[in-house]
Amino acid sequence: MIREALKGGKGEVIKNPKVFIDPLSVFTDIPFREDIIRETAIAVRYFVKNDVKFSNLFLGLTGTGKTFVVKYIYNEIEEVKKEDQEYNGLKQVYLNSREVGGTPQAVLSVIAEKLTNSFVPRHGVNLGEYIDKIKNVLRGRKAIIYLDEVDTLVKRRGGDIVLYQLLRADADVSVIMISNDINVRDYMEPRVLSSLGPSVIFKPYDAVQLKEILAKYAEYGLIDKTYNDEILSYIAAISAREHGDARKAVNLLFRSAQLASGIGFIRKEHVDKAIVEYEQERLFEAVKSLPFHYKLALRAIVTAEDVVTAHKIYSKFCDKLRQKPLSYRRFSDIVSELDMFGIVKIKIMNRGRAGGIRKYVEVHDKEKIMKALEENLTEEMGYEYDEGSDMEES
Numbered sequence: 001m002i003r004e005a006l007k008g009g010k011g012e013v014i015k016n017p018k019v020f021i022d023p024l025s026v027f028t029d030i031p032f033r034e035d036i037i038r039e040t041a042i043a044v045r046y047f048v049k050n051d052v053k054f055s056n057l058f059l060g061l062t063g064t065g066k067t068f069v070v071k072y073i074y075n076e077i078e079e080v081k082k083e084d085q086e087y088n089g090l091k092q093v094y095l096n097s098r099e100v101g102g103t104p105q106a107v108l109s110v111i112a113e114k115l116t117n118s119f120v121p122r123h124g125v126n127l128g129e130y131i132d133k134i135k136n137v138l139r140g141r142k143a144i145i146y147l148d149e150v151d152t153l154v155k156r157r158g159g160d161i162v163l164y165q166l167l168r169a170d171a172d173v174s175v176i177m178i179s180n181d182i183n184v185r186d187y188m189e190p191r192v193l194s195s196l197g198p199s200v201i202f203k204p205y206d207a208v209q210l211k212e213i214l215a216k217y218a219e220y221g222l223i224d225k226t227y228n229d230e231i232l233s234y235i236a237a238i239s240a241r242e243h244g245d246a247r248k249a250v251n252l253l254f255r256s257a258q259l260a261s262g263i264g265f266i267r268k269e270h271v272d273k274a275i276v277e278y279e280q281e282r283l284f285e286a287v288k289s290l291p292f293h294y295k296l297a298l299r300a301i302v303t304a305e306d307v308v309t310a311h312k313i314y315s316k317f318c319d320k321l322r323q324k325p326l327s328y329r330r331f332s333d334i335v336s337e338l339d340m341f342g343i344v345k346i347k348i349m350n351r352g353r354a355g356g357i358r359k360y361v362e363v364h365d366k367e368k369i370m371k372a373l374e375e376n377l378t379e380e381m382g383y384e385y386d387e388g389s390d391m392e393e394s
């Protein structure tokens with residue numbers, strides 16, 4: 001059994017897993033994003049050869065190819081550097097604002113660090129000094145800075161001003177910013193907006209486009225005749241339903257192929273199982289990333305039917321954990337947010353004149369949510385949670 005798996009013989013479906021894990025190592029072009037890539041390439045050329053700085057804001061929902069396109073452009077520029085002298089001195093810095101901490105301090109220090117190739121302290125340096133460091137290292141050189149998930153920076157106090165300083169700095173810097181919050185401009189001051197270049201919109205892929213994208217992954221990554229057109233259409237249709245998320249589509253195809261491994265053909269039931277697994281993981285991730293009181297609120301909601309009762313249970317949890325409970329009003333807001341995230345479902349019911357209006361909460365995946373919560377809350381509260389483990393009785 002294990003030998004078959006080790007050798008990858010009969011019934012194998014996946015030809016090259018790298019296609020799914022590191023698609024940029026395989027893709028030589030990016031379907032449906034050709035126009036954006038061409039226009040950006042022209043802006044880069046004007047910048048490098050004609051000293052025309054640019055700044056762009058790439059906007060689009062999750063999985064629409066923004067980071068993919070940016071990394072593709074980055075890699076292509078590195079290749080052109082080897083062929084075209086004028087690109088020689090060009091520096092490129094890519095960073096994800098959220099991953100580095102999201103604060104103006106963190107973002108600027110990482111940019112300075114990457115440009116200077118030397119350690120730059122994260123604290124105790126004022127923002128202006130970072131800008132100076134960046135200007136100094138770029139004397140006579142040009143740089144393109146890619147700021148992914150820039151919305152996390154912009155929403156921090158002073159975050160948009162940092163952008164302004166960067167864009168206005170007396171240095172040859174061009175910037176490409178990426179955001180999946182399409183309203184990110186609303187968080188910027190007018191002077192910042194006016195120094196910002198145009199927004200480039202990444203439209204969600206439709207089912208036909210997703211199918212074509214999937215066909216590429218299948219062609220590069222799967223063994224011939226282990227899949228058919230219907231399977232690709234099925235995955236594309238499911239992924240287009242939410243908002244044309246290519247990440248989801250590619251992930252579902254890869255999972256389905258793994259489930260079909262040894263069987264030799266991807267069937268609809270593999271895809272259905274892949275969807276369940278995918279949704280479970282997403283739910284788990286969503287619960288995991290909730291702030292502490294949201295988790296406590298969710299834990300209470302799972303055992304209650306309406307928001308008033310849930311708040312009482314939540315307050316008891318807080319007492320046991322020696323935490324100050326949030327007011328009913330704030331709690332109710334949290335429930336609404338959880339509804340927005342798709343974790344719970346609020347139902348307003350009018351119970352006649354005497355009963356008034358009541359806010360009920362439905363939780364579909366109670367067991368899965370409980371499992372995710374238990375792992376998380378135990379981690380966050382350690383001993384205290386054990387002490388309060390009679391939460392069930394409340």
Ligand SMILES: Nc1ncnc2c1ncn2[C@@H]1O[C@H](COP(=O)(O)OP(=O)(O)OP(=O)(O)O)[C@@H](O)[C@H]1O
Pocket residue numbers: 023030031032033060061062063064065066067068069179180213246247248250
């Ligand atoms: N046009 C495309 N062709 C091939 N694969 C694509 C395409 N667009 C997206 N993908 C796939 O989808 C994945 C997710 O895309 P990407 O990381 O660019 O999303 P994003 O728009 O940056 O979203 P997020 O804001 O959530 O990071 C990519 O890693 C790639 O596998």
